[in-house]
Amino acid sequence: MGSPLSPIAVNLFMEWFENEAIATAPDNCKPRIWKRYVDDVLEVIKKGEAENLTTHLNQVDPTNSIKFTYEEESDNSIPFPNTLITKKDDGSLKICIYRKPTHTDQYLQFQSHHPLHHKLGVVRTLIDRKDSIVSEEIDRQKETSHIEQALNQCGYPQWSIKKVVEEKDLPKPKKSKPSDGQEKSKGLVVLPYVEGLSERVSRIFEKHGFATSLKPHSTIRKALVHRRTSETPPNSRSSV
Template identity: 35%
Template sequence: MGNSLSPVIAEVFMENLEEIAFAGVDITIKPRFFKRYVDDIFVVITNGKEDQFLEYLNSLFPEQISFTMEKESNRTLPFLDALVIRHDELVQTTVYRKATQSERYLDFSSHHLHSVFRSVIKGVVDRAEKVCDHEFIQPELQYITETLSKKRIP
């Protein structure tokens, strides 16, 4: 099991890396938008500059960390559990599921407290409400209903 200080040390390291990165980045490859959650980073950058920026990040602490990149495909990019969809003047989000996601939930006939099932429902509905833009919320709620009903969760 990992050390309980590990998340704190990782956060301090990443904050330090960000400070160094932005203090020394060449203006020609500087991202227009940069957000980080733990060690996942979402960047909006001038088209064609993404590889240079990745190379720059990887040059900062090459022995300690190596970044990889997932590029936008068909105007979409998964980030954490959201799928970011880019239109000409608009960005939308919906829930993202990896192709390998199994949708495994407890069967309602299992011997668990009903509060456990309520928490599962609340969790997936809350995620849908927080992640989905307006036009995606109803299809996502329908998907949740169908998925949970297969496990006989009312």
């Protein structure tokens, strides 16, 4: 189920709404399970009661400004954000990655003018999602193949995927609290990204105790959108 509000407004509204909706739901359509992520709700109710529950939900908000829709399971499966939940023959559930039919597997191109860690971040995000969501090994293998094929189409070499996988297998270093004598970061320096140069400048700043962030400078927006070179003087503006 979903509603057209912004995430912040939805969270504030839903804190009150879901308690009220569940408490006042008729017995014939009262949810056995209610799981919500922002404005998407996964419910388990009696078969054939989805429309009745939706009618009830649309009557809870006194302002009548929010309308819910519903989607029932198809072939024992139902999508939830980023996931496809499938009921198996033995009654257990398995979870896979869900992509809309319009999804094109277009990610940041490896040849684009971005720092390498931005590109490796794309790989890491896809692999982390696979490892945290997919519940069965055979589906993980299928998802791994899908990720590799999609990234290959975006120009990612095999070593970039291998690098991320190897880094994930390494033990994570324990975070240590800074000691009294340890020098704290002197601040953050944001550098425009120029391939080959920004990395060297970044290392110099870090040697002197400054954290750095690399920001792509050449973007499609800058190439297509041109700001006015001259502005109206403050004294000539209206309503100032």
